[in-house]
Amino acid sequence: MNKLYLAAVVFVAAMLGFTYVAMDIKGGLNGDIVNMLAILGAIALVIVSVFVVTKYVRQMQSDTAGGELADEKWDDIGEYKNPLPMGWAIIFFGMIIWAGWYFVAGYPVNAYSQIGEYNEDSAAANAKFEKKYANLSQEELHNMGESVFLVDCAPCHGLAADGMDGKAANLNKRLEAKTVAYVINHGSNNHLAVHQEMTNGKLVKTTSMMPDRNGLFNSSTNALITDAEIEKVAKYVSNGMKGDGADIFAATCSSCHGPDGKGMDFVAPNIAAFTPAFVADILSHGKKGAIGTMPAFTNLNDTQIKAVSTYITDISKGE
Known part of the structure; x- marks a missing residue:
């Protein structure tokens, strides 16, 4: 096995081991679904990040340049034409649409808010108070x-x-x-x-x-x-x-x-x-x-x- 891949596997194993030890010290997940999702997200993030980095580092070590050069040159140095990857473009615009939904109709606007609940309760209490004391004498x-x-x-x-x-x-x-x-x-x-x-x-x-x-x-x-x-x-x-x-x-x-x-x-x-x-x-x-x-x-x-x-x-x- 390539040393770079071996190092990636060892690093991932070490991170997962560290996560397990940290969870054990804190008393485990205790059946908390939020903690479970957080740990699963952290594991996925570590694995994907390490192997994506490994792939591109390996590619830089072994790959050679190739492709069609652009017409423009600077100091006689050419640049390859690198069209935007379709998958990347779709993900990018998809995230923009998702962000718009998130801020307008998703979490913070449509979600539960302690401040909102307090304001609603205060308005209701004030309305009840003012109705009760609507006709006070001097x-x-x-x-x-x-x-x-x-x-x-x-x-x-x-x-x-x-x-x-x-x-x-x-x-x-x-x-x-x-x-x-x-x-x-x-x-x-x-x-x-x-x-x-x-x-x-x-x-x-x-x-x-x-x-x-x-x-x-x-x-x-x-x-x-x-x-x-x-x-x-x-x-x-x-x-x-x-x-x-x-x-x-x-x-x-x-x-x-x-x-x-x-x-x-x-x-x-x-x-x-x-x-x-x-x-x-x-x-x-x-x-x-x-x-x-x-x-x-x-x-x-x-x-x-x-x-x-x-x-x-x-x-x-x-x-």
Whole structure:
């Protein structure tokens, strides 16, 4: 027997022996069909791979070049015409067709998915939850909102919703001075709704963005807002639209936010007080501000979002 073939046989025998020893150490197949198929596949792969490699190595050792040369030459070196083997071409295109089936109608699209099962179960649970709590009173919404707040919001905003020394926003008031100053300086484009309405049974939202300080003019001075004016109007807004700074607000901010800061539909949000719709929008989409970025709470269903929004709006009013 040729030494190359002998080496191939010895190698295959060694690999099969190693596989047997490894299986024995792990306790055998235990009648598991998946393990059996895996071992059979591994054995077939080893045998086919070794003997295919052996065949071509042997062919390289003994065969001589032959066939029809192509017309082109490079540095007087010719190249044989080697047409694509029909069997190889059929297998290649067959694998392309199989891959298309596999990804579109085969395994991952049509197969069992733990994530898919979780999403289906979550949707069913949320539908049952929302049906059960479809007609809650204001007090019931407040109480449910407090429970959800303690679980999902308190870790950052604190049990008293005071922001825990700046870790998160203080929800006991609509805005703090540093938040107002940050938005004036940097603008705001959080894609939060400034108007919401039902159209053909669907909630349609209108969003708006606020320019940074380079787009904010004080109509009384006909000039861009200054640092001193930003500081003064920020304190005015954070103080509940009271105190020094009313003139700056009227000349710079009221054209969008309204003379009382309660916002204008399609233009700007209410900055005088929280509203359930505004809080719900932040919970659904997240928000970036002076402290950092708050993520969207995709784990809450619509009823829970409504409840938390009611609770936060209430506590900001001192209720």
